[in-house]
Amino acid sequence: MRNFYLIFKKELKSYFYSPIAYVVITIFLIITGYFFYNIFAAFSTISFQAQMNPGIARQYNLLNITESVVRPLFGNISVIMLLLMPLLTMRLFAEEKRSGTIELLLTYPVRDIEVVMGKFAACVAIFGIMLIFTFIYPVLIKIYGQPELGPIITGYIGLFLMGAAFISFGVFASTLTENQVVAAVLSFGVLLLFWMMGYSLAFAGPGLIGIMSYIALMQHLEGFAKGVIDSGDVIYYLNFIMLCLFLTLRALESKKWRG
Amino acid sequence: MIEVENLTKTYGSFNALKGITFKVEKGEILGFLGPNGAGKTTTMRILTCFFPATSGSARVCGFDVFENPLDVKKRIGYLPENVPLYKDMEITDYLTFVGRIKGIDTGEIKKKVNKVMDDCGITHMAGKLIGELSKGYRQRVGLAQALISDPEVLILDEPTIGLDPKQIIEIRQLIKNLAGRHTVILSTHILPEVSMTCQRVVIINEGRVIAVDTPQNLTSQIQGAAKILFKIEGSSSDVMEELKRARGIKKVEMKDTNNGVSDYIVEFEKGVDERKGIPALIVKKGWGLLEMRPMVMSLEDIFIKLVTEEKGV
Structure with a gap:
């Protein structure tokens, strides 16, 4: 536990020693802010028009502020996460391997699992900080409208779980190579594939559709954004994270045997 | 340990x-x-x-x-x-x-x-x-x-x-x-x-x-017998001849010659120490003894010897 904490602290610090954390958090907030502004502005424009002409509301499928602003916002944030998370995770092991520091780290009296969990947790913490900054958007919505609180809270839980799942895969990808770009491309590509799987549901065969809709990362966020915490969704993300961390441990160990 | x-x-x-x-x-x-x-x-x-x-x-x-x-x-x-x-x-x-x-x-x-x-x-x-x-x-x-x-x-x-x-x-x-x-x-x-x-x-x-x-x-x-280097002033052919005749010497090798001064590496038979005899001989013959020092084999030599010996086997 103590070693886990020490590695966690060291990794967290090194995110802030280097410009990575600042750059990623800033870019993340700029893009999400831009999306938030657009979604919100569009909603208010349409709302004004709907006031004049109630037919428009039906035409735009305009329901309420939760459905039209909060849900799309969460959808957008999750896409931006998909783009930025690999940049946070790519260095975790790849850099240690390239610079050789992994040799010292693994000859210190620490277990592999403490190293993996420490690094994973540090990255999740950075991601948590990113998410906390976005709390400003629901606050603004609350000031200018009456959103439901429930879906916002569950939406954040969903985003957090999804981000942690992205990170767990990124950590795994980072152990496979000593090249950070390769690690980033690998984790981005695979996550995108998992993500896109939702799109092919429309033409998948009856046998595949059940499996694919379960595997697709995107499908499991829907419930959270609607205000539903489905234990199946929670278990899906937790399983995904555990599998990736397990693979990370195996990858670290296999490197030892290959020498 | x-x-x-x-x-x-x-x-x-x-x-x-x-x-x-x-x-x-x-x-x-x-x-x-x-x-x-x-x-x-x-x-x-x-x-x-x-x-x-x-x-x-x-x-x-x-x-x-x-x-x-x-x-x-x-x-x-x-x-x-x-x-x-x-x-x-x-x-x-x-x-x-x-x-x-x-x-x-x-x-x-x-x-x-x-x-x-x-x-x-x-x-x-x-x-x-x-x-x-x-x-x-x-x-x-x-x-x-x-x-x-x-x-x-x-x-x-x-x-x-x-x-x-x-x-x-x-x-x-x-x-x-x-x-x-x-x-x-x-x-x-x-x-x-x-x-x-x-x-x-x-x-x-x-x-x-x-x-x-x-x-x-x-x-x-690994060194075996002792080797000593002498720097001697005098006709090199005479010196070579005399050194070869001296007691207990296994091998004499002449190196650089410069203005009548030459380096001789003398290898003695095992167990023979002629560090007194050779200078006496030189003095007797009227040559000049400019330098005399033991040639200790450095670890480099040993190392190279070992590594190359291994290869030869």
Whole structure:
């Protein structure tokens, strides 16, 4: 536990020693802010028009502020996460391997699992900080409208779980190579594939559709954004994270045997 | 303290170690000598539990490196060859991190960090980022992280490489001072380093141990008969003739000649010491004796001899 904490602290610090954390958090907030502004502005424009002409509301499928602003916002944030998370995770092991520091780290009296969990947790913490900054958007919505609180809270839980799942895969990808770009491309590509799987549901065969809709990362966020915490969704993300961390441990160990 | 038995390691089809066996006693400094690619680093990595051996066993402080890696890791300090350190950390932060992870308590850590920085002469650099340091200072930080927990066993892979002569002397002195309290394995291909710091030498080549002994014994054992160099002024043909006739001389070899002064390397028969006789002869003949010194075989010569002999077999 103590070693886990020490590695966690060291990794967290090194995110802030280097410009990575600042750059990623800033870019993340700029893009999400831009999306938030657009979604919100569009909603208010349409709302004004709907006031004049109630037919428009039906035409735009305009329901309420939760459905039209909060849900799309969460959808957008999750896409931006998909783009930025690999940049946070790519260095975790790849850099240690390239610079050789992994040799010292693994000859210190620490277990592999403490190293993996420490690094994973540090990255999740950075991601948590990113998410906390976005709390400003629901606050603004609350000031200018009456959103439901429930879906916002569950939406954040969903985003957090999804981000942690992205990170767990990124950590795994980072152990496979000593090249950070390769690690980033690998984790981005695979996550995108998992993500896109939702799109092919429309033409998948009856046998595949059940499996694919379960595997697709995107499908499991829907419930959270609607205000539903489905234990199946929670278990899906937790399983995904555990599998990736397990693979990370195996990858670290296999490197030892290959020498 | 360290027992290595029949260690082998294969990388794919390449046999890096072909059965290495040696022992290190407590408090001893062992020099690990070999050309590049001999298997020094591989052996050290197995001893530090970085990766397991293909076969054979290694025990450090009584713990098997494969069965109880954590117990082994707690008792060693390791300095890898190219000194991999976190460039984005400050020296104090880094040493604190390493010290804590090696089990030093919060109450003691500050004292230990200060002490080890003092020992390695990096106190005045404390607040700097490791990435900003010169090679020599990085080497010292590497040594400091190995020493911080006062481990029983130190494994140093080429610790003086890349240092300036003054630093080399300091680091060697530092390592020498560790003898007795710590058991040290030190790999190098710089031979004088071994004769200066180590009590025992293991010479390995192509994954095999080819000699284990003290530097002095190795020198006398392989050297065989004594060789002495004479610088003599006089007609070289006369000198050669007289020297060859003298008693107990096995071989005379003439080297550079310059203005009637020549170097002669005289090899005596085993057990014969003619350091008195030859000068007397020279004086009698009226030549000038300008220089006389014993030719001790350096470790370099021994090393090359051993490594090439091995090849010949």
